Amino acid sequence: MSQPNLCDLKSCFLCSSCLTEWVSVIGQERKNITVKKSQTLFKEGDPVTGMFFVYSGKLKVHKRWDHEKEIILRFAQRGDIVGHLGLGDEPAYPVSATAIEPVTVCYIPMAFFEATLNINHGFATKLMRFFANELHESEKRMRNFVHMPVKGRVAQALITLQKQFGVNNEGCINIELSRQDLASFSGTVYESLFRAVNELVAADLIKLIGKHIRILKEDALLEMIASENILIK
Amino acid sequence: MSQPNLCDLKSCFLCSSCLTEWVSVIGQERKNITVKKSQTLFKEGDPVTGMFFVYSGKLKVHKRWDHEKEIILRFAQRGDIVGHLGLGDEPAYPVSATAIEPVTVCYIPMAFFEATLNINHGFATKLMRFFANELHESEKRMRNFVHMPVKGRVAQALITLQKQFGVNNEGCINIELSRQDLASFSGTVYESLFRAVNELVAADLIKLIGKHIRILKEDALLEMIASENILIK
DNA sequence: CGCATGCTTGAGCACGTTCAATTGCGGTGG
DNA sequence: CCACCGCAATTGAACGTGCTCAAGCATGCG
Numbered sequence: 001m002s003q004p005n006l007c008d009l010k011s012c013f014l015c016s017s018c019l020t021e022w023v024s025v026i027g028q029e030r031k032n033i034t035v036k037k038s039q040t041l042f043k044e045g046d047p048v049t050g051m052f053f054v055y056s057g058k059l060k061v062h063k064r065w066d067h068e069k070e071i072i073l074r075f076a077q078r079g080d081i082v083g084h085l086g087l088g089d090e091p092a093y094p095v096s097a098t099a100i101e102p103v104t105v106c107y108i109p110m111a112f113f114e115a116t117l118n119i120n121h122g123f124a125t126k127l128m129r130f131f132a133n134e135l136h137e138s139e140k141r142m143r144n145f146v147h148m149p150v151k152g153r154v155a156q157a158l159i160t161l162q163k164q165f166g167v168n169n170e171g172c173i174n175i176e177l178s179r180q181d182l183a184s185f186s187g188t189v190y191e192s193l194f195r196a197v198n199e200l201v202a203a204d205l206i207k208l209i210g211k212h213i214r215i216l217k218e219d220a221l222l223e224m225i226a227s228e229n230i231l232i233k
Numbered sequence: 234m235s236q237p238n239l240c241d242l243k244s245c246f247l248c249s250s251c252l253t254e255w256v257s258v259i260g261q262e263r264k265n266i267t268v269k270k271s272q273t274l275f276k277e278g279d280p281v282t283g284m285f286f287v288y289s290g291k292l293k294v295h296k297r298w299d300h301e302k303e304i305i306l307r308f309a310q311r312g313d314i315v316g317h318l319g320l321g322d323e324p325a326y327p328v329s330a331t332a333i334e335p336v337t338v339c340y341i342p343m344a345f346f347e348a349t350l351n352i353n354h355g356f357a358t359k360l361m362r363f364f365a366n367e368l369h370e371s372e373k374r375m376r377n378f379v380h381m382p383v384k385g386r387v388a389q390a391l392i393t394l395q396k397q398f399g400v401n402n403e404g405c406i407n408i409e410l411s412r413q414d415l416a417s418f419s420g421t422v423y424e425s426l427f428r429a430v431n432e433l434v435a436a437d438l439i440k441l442i443g444k445h446i447r448i449l450k451e452d453a454l455l456e457m458i459a460s461e462n463i464l465i466k
Numbered sequence: 467c468g469c470a471t472g473c474t475t476g477a478g479c480a481c482g483t484t485c486a487a488t489t490g491c492g493g494t495g496g
Numbered sequence: 497c498c499a500c501c502g503c504a505a506t507t508g509a510a511c512g513t514g515c516t517c518a519a520g521c522a523t524g525c526g
Contacts, residue, residue: 063372065380073372085372088365094373117358124357125350131364132321138371139296139306139318140327145378146420147298150514179473187379192514194474383482412505425482427506 031107041082041097041105048086048093050109054078057103058165058175062184063095072185073138075100075164075175084131086110100181148225150188154196155221157186158206162215172212264340274315274330274338281319281326283342287311290336291398291408295417296328305418306371308333308397308408317364319343333414381458383421387429388454390419391439395448405445 032055035041041052044064059076073095076082082097082105117124144156158173165174177185183193197213200206205221207214215221265288268274274285277297292309306328309315315330315338350357377389391406398407410418416426430446433439438454440447448454 063376065376069380071376071379073375085365085369087362088369089362090366090369094369117361118354121351121354121357124354124361128350128357128361128364129320129322131361131368132318133323135364135368135371136318136321136323136327138368138375142306142371142375142378143296143298143304145375146304147302189515190473191475191516195514198474422483424484424506428482431506 032104033107034102034104035099036102037099039099041099041103042093043096044094045092047091048083048110050107051081051083051086051113052097052105052107054080054082055104055106057099057101059097059103060100060181060185061095061097069189070184071187072181075161075185077165081130084127087127100175100177145187150186150192151196151199152225153186153188154182154193155200155205155225157182158200158213158215159218159221161185162218167214168212170209170212170214172209172214176211265337266340267335267337268332269335270332272332274332274336275326276329277327278325280324281316281343283340284314284316284319284346285330285338285340287313287315288337288339290332290334292330292336293333293414293418294328294330303417304420305414308394308418310398314363317360320360333408333410378420383419383425384429384432385458386419386421387415387426388433388438388458390415391433391446391448392451392454394418395451400447401445403442403445403447405442405447409444 033041033052041059054076056078059082060072061074061076061082062070062072064070076097083093085094088094117127144153148156161175161177162173168174179193179197180190182197183190186193186196188196197206197208200221201208203220205215205217205224207216266274266285274292287309289311292313292315293305294307294309294315295303295305297303309330316326318327321327350360377386381389394408394410395406401407412426412430413423415430416423419426419429421429430439430441433454434441436453438448438450438457440449
């Protein structure tokens with residue numbers, strides 16, 4: 001596999017200028033790691049040793065409840081950062097990261113990363129702002145899980161996925177996701193997700209094309225969510 | 234009311250050294266604001282103009298679902314920070330902050346705060362780390378809301394409150410909270426909370442003393458939560 | 467061809483919400 | 497001092513959503 005160039009990560013949440021600066025510093029420190037589909041990059045409880053920048057492929061970041069239940073917190077793809085929760089005070093990762101496609105990431109040892117933080121002002125601030133946005137998203141989602149019924153949660157999940165991954169040339173959400181994973185991302189169980197999807201198909205709001213899902217009426221989905229929530233924003 | 238001295242905020246999440254430095258800079262910029270019980274400091278949708286450091290009193294930070302439902306995301310007391318979600322990219326606060334006791338806060342205009350960020354390295358990094366921890370907490374709580382039944386959520390809420398506010402001289406959780414607020418913090422409705430509390434009292438795990446709640450067997454509460462969750466951490 | 471695995475559907479059940487009615491209590495005014 | 501009002505606390509009952517369990521069905525691979 002050819003050596004990916006970190007500069008391609010410009011699409012990352014970091015502004016290209018400060019990233020370029022940063023990349024030039026770490027040039028010799030970075031190490032690429034590849035993992036196969038369904039293998040984990042790290043697991044809950046693993047000691048934090050570093051962070052990861054995704055170069056290619058898609059990952060799910062998830063948190064276990066018991067042996068058969070989990071919740072998928074977010075997905076990551078090219079340009080995204082993974083393992084950043086390790087920056088908190090916990091010495092162990094509070095989440096797991098698992099590849100849902102073959103993945104290549106750039107590994108940055110934590111000690112080096114922290115040293116960089118102390119050197120590069122803008123970087124720490126950008127990261128802070130990134131975390132603020134993530135926290136905002138998380139709290140919005142938490143509220144939705146508490147108050148929104150399953151069908152709405154599934155609709156919301158699909159819209160979120162389309163926003164993040166875009167659509168392929170058939171107009172489908174550009175990610176191949178097992179039903180189980182979609183259920184975990186929607187905060188429900190396999191069967192409930194299944195029925196919710198069926199209802200959305202029956203209502204002509206979405207369409208199944210092979211293993212992919214195409215959103216037919218996004219506004220109708222949003223409408224459906226909003227109808228259960230007067231003050232959606 | 235006497236002018237509170239910001240240096241007393243040492244107990245804040247920021248290390249005292251960098252806070253002291255910071256405080257000396259803002260000396261002349263700070264402005265104290267007081268709000269009465271049940272008044273809001275800011276509401277969802279208000280334009281972000283600054284941040285707040287709590288000098289005295291207690292606040293709830295909450296997010297509305299519809300006109301009668303909300304979720305309480307966290308509480309804040311002396312030394313805590315409020316309005317920090319305004320640091321994200323949204324131009325408006327995504328949450329509201331309401332006093333549950335008479336409150337005095339120190340107001341910092343956002344422009345000034347951001348300028349400070351650019352000057353003081355350690356500060357931005359500390360803030361970043363704070364956000365990372367908050368995000369971690371938020372995601373743990375999100376998972377709990379999805380998978381934990383109401384009784385467990387209430388037990389969890391009580392333990393969280395005791396951890397944050399400690400106990401008074403009667404051994405009760407040192408916060409006076411309406412049942413409605415406790416319900417919103419537990420992610421359920423008034424009546425369900427009521428019954429859950431009753432069950433906990435009946436099982437001799439907690440005790441009601443006036444308007445306060447005393448945890449009798451914290452380990453038993455944790456046990457109860459864990460029994461529904463093999464892998465609690 | 468047979469077994470295994472995942473997908474699909476049905477039925478029952480439990481939890482939690484909703485709605486409604488009652489009780490208790492503090493404050494207010496006659 | 498009592499009567500009344502209002503509000504929060506409390507309880508009961510019914511309903512609905514979503515989870516669980518289990519059986520049927522398709523698919524694939526040895």
